[in-house]
Amino acid sequence: MRIAVISDIHSNLPALQRTFEVIDHLAVDRVYCLGDIVGYGPSPNECIDIIRERCAAVVKGNHDCGAIDELPLDHFNIYGKSAIRWTRTHLTETNVEYLRRLPMLRVLDGVTLAHASPLNPEDWQYIFAWPDAERCFPAFSTRICFIGHTHIPVIVGEDGSVNTFREGLRYLINVGSVGQARDGNPRISFGLLDTTASKFEFMRVDYNIEATASAILAARLPDYLAQRLFLGI
Ligand code: ZN
Numbered sequence: 331m332r333i334a335v336i337s338d339i340h341s342n343l344p345a346l347q348r349t350f351e352v353i354d355h356l357a358v359d360r361v362y363c364l365g366d367i368v369g370y371g372p373s374p375n376e377c378i379d380i381i382r383e384r385c386a387a388v389v390k391g392n393h394d395c396g397a398i399d400e401l402p403l404d405h406f407n408i409y410g411k412s413a414i415r416w417t418r419t420h421l422t423e424t425n426v427e428y429l430r431r432l433p434m435l436r437v438l439d440g441v442t443l444a445h446a447s448p449l450n451p452e453d454w455q456y457i458f459a460w461p462d463a464e465r466c467f468p469a470f471s472t473r474i475c476f477i478g479h480t481h482i483p484v485i486v487g488e489d490g491s492v493n494t495f496r497e498g499l500r501y502l503i504n505v506g507s508v509g510q511a512r513d514g515n516p517r518i519s520f521g522l523l524d525t526t527a528s529k530f531e532f533m534r535v536d537y538n539i540e541a542t543a544s545a546i547l548a549a550r551l552p553d554y555l556a557q558r559l560f561l562g563i
Contacts, residue, residue, distance in 0.1 A: 332357060333439065334533075335505045335521040337364035337478025339381070340393065341371030341417070342509025342559075343545070345518050346380055348537035349508050356522065356533075360386045364478040365432070365445035368421070369393025370413045370510055371542065372549035377509075378425045390432035391445040391479070392454045397421060398429045405454070409552050416551055440525065442470040446479040456480050460490050463502050474501050474530075476521065481507035483519045483532050495530045503530065509542075516562035 334353045339346050353361060363385040368374040374397065381388060395401035396414040398421070403411050421429075434451045436443040446454045449469035456479060457463055463486040466475065483506030486492060487499045495501065506519025513519075518535040543556035 331359045331439065331525045333441070333523045333525065334358045334361045335364065335443075335476045335503075335523065336361065336385075336508050337445070337476075337505050337520070338366040338391070338481050338507035338509060339363070339368075339371075339377050340366055340507070340509035341368050341374040341377050341413075342542050343371070343373035343376045344538045344541040345509045346377050348535060349518055349520060350380065350384060352533065352535050353520075358522070360439070362386060362436075362441075362443055362476070363388040364443055364476060364505065365389045365391025366393045366478065366507075367391070368397045368417050368429070369410060370551075370555050372545040372551060374417050374420060375422055375425055378421075378428055382428055387436045387438055387443060388432055389436055389443050389445055389451075390429065390434055393417075394429045394432060398426050400430070409555055412552055413555065416549065437470075437472060440472050440474070441523070442472045442475040444470075444475060444477050447477060448475045454479065457502070457504070458482065459484070459486065459492070464490070466502050467500060474503060474523070477502060477504050478507065480504060481510060481512035481519075483513065483521075485530065497528050501530075506532065510559065511562040514562050516560055 397417040486502045505521035546556040
């Protein structure tokens, strides 16, 4: 089975549409989403509509919680805060209800899905590398746990290895971000797992950043949220 794992869309509609264009060419059996569908960007409802239609499993991110008042504004930085306020006034009631019902963790098809961490996911800890990653392994029982939240793609093995994927080892994999890259590479990032061949790869894809940036400015969200997309920060 081929599984695409996407995360951190952040209301970036051109990036999400482009992601599914690519996924549709990859003969993927299932798509999972690790949350932060909304926040920062100008198209929360459009992005939720696509995710609910196309994804077989979705977990809740901290920005999803913020947008429906389940997490206080002081959890977010100044740009996150103003985007959360904006999102709260624009979400439809149906989509508020959709976000409210999302689980914090899912286990299916031999993988675990969490937004920030499988260990106390409601603490929204940022897991970049060892030793934080080490503490996550006892918290999941599948071979692989997929996470997002940092927007930095990385594969961490239970032996402490980084960015290799070998048969027989357990892995914590951050798939990176669809809608707001932060690793200096402004392209979309998502993961592609082939469970039959036991292969995993990161996909990096260009999208129309100009279109998202213009929509951010038109929505009167902070300019910085548009500028950072070009830099991948
Ligand atoms: Zn995020």
